[in-house]
Amino acid sequence: MLISGKHVVVTGGANGIGRALCLRFHAEGARAVTVADVEIDRALEVAAEVKGLAIEVDCAVGRSVESMIEQAEKQNGPIDLFCANAGIFTPGGEELDFADWEQTLNINVIAHVHAARVLVPRMLARGGGYWLSTASAAGLLSQIGSAPYAVSKHAAVAFAEWLSITYGDRGLKVSCLCPQGVRTRMLLGDDGERESFLRGGSISVEEVAEAVVRSLDAEQFLILPHPEVLEYFRRKATDYDRWIRGMRRLQASTEPAERK
Ligand SMILES: NC(=O)c1ccc[n+]([C@@H]2O[C@H](COP(=O)([O-])OP(=O)(O)OC[C@H]3O[C@@H](n4cnc5c(N)ncnc54)[C@H](O)[C@@H]3O)[C@@H](O)[C@H]2O)c1
Helix, strand or coil: CCCCCEEEEEECCHHHHHHHHHHHHHHHHCCEEEEEEEHHHHHHHHHHCCCCCCCCCCCCCCCHHHHHHHHHHHHHHHCCCCCCCCCCCCCCCCCHHHHHHHHHHHHHHHHHHHHHHHHHHHHCCCCCEEHHHHHHHHCCCCCCCCCCCHHHHHHHHHHHHHHHHHHHCEEEEEEEEECCCCCHHHHCCCCCCCCCCCHHHHHHHHHHHHHHHHHHHHHCCCCCCCCCCHHHHHHHHCHHHHHHHHHHHHHHHHHHCCCC
16 A cells, blocks of 8 residues: 555654654655644644644543544544554563553553554445554564563554454455564663663664555565564474573573672
8 A cells, every 4th residue: 555645643653663654654645644642742743744633642541542533534534544553661570560561451452452443344334444553573572571561562463463364355454563673762761871682683763664664565464674573483483492492591681690
């Protein structure tokens, strides 16, 4: 699908990967870009850059997601491409408060269900539409240091697969974006200084947007801006136990010396 002439909605569009998608979609000639984010001031700035519409939304809340879609379609007409991109990273494991587990799962995957509930029937009635989920390489592999992130991103991949399997023959096109490290505040912190083992192989948000536009054009399900992720995914499928041993070594190499 070409972006030219389309109405595109990007959740989490105010910063990072979402902002880069908004800018790139505008450059590709989108008819309208809707920037949906909980940070409305930043969303308004991005909307001004792309001559688009900013809508405040809390993706953790179903009613808020529904009303954002209503507003976007009322203002800019039918949504051709919906990018479920908003996400959070919560470090920790089983010991985290359930409030943290819930918030991470709500934003990283249940938000997609809320949006699909409203939008998929409309897209099918119109003969089709395009859905893009931003999951992560963590949704295919795992995430060192965050169980809720690993779990929620696996679920996001699973939901995107399910949408494609269930509705693909009725006109719904689905892609799932699974980057590894991308240089945003999520990876590097607000000051860009946070240490991360993913910093080394990290890429820019513009490189992610380039991969997205190319893959949407090709209508390809899995979008891997880091091609090496495909090899890691193959290794996982080929020999799970060996892959887990390798991940343990990676985990050990990222632990502070006193905990080893
Ligand atoms: N940066 C990476 O290394 C990386 C790698 C793989 C996947 N991802 C995924 O890419 C997506 C974008 O992340 P990013 O790196 O650009 O981070 P970011 O923090 O720069 O952007 C995330 C955006 O989501 C918005 N958001 C957060 N909670 C929200 C909520 N409840 N409702 C609405 N908006 C909300 C934030 O305000 C922000 O604008 C996320 O889903 C993330 O998990 C990031």
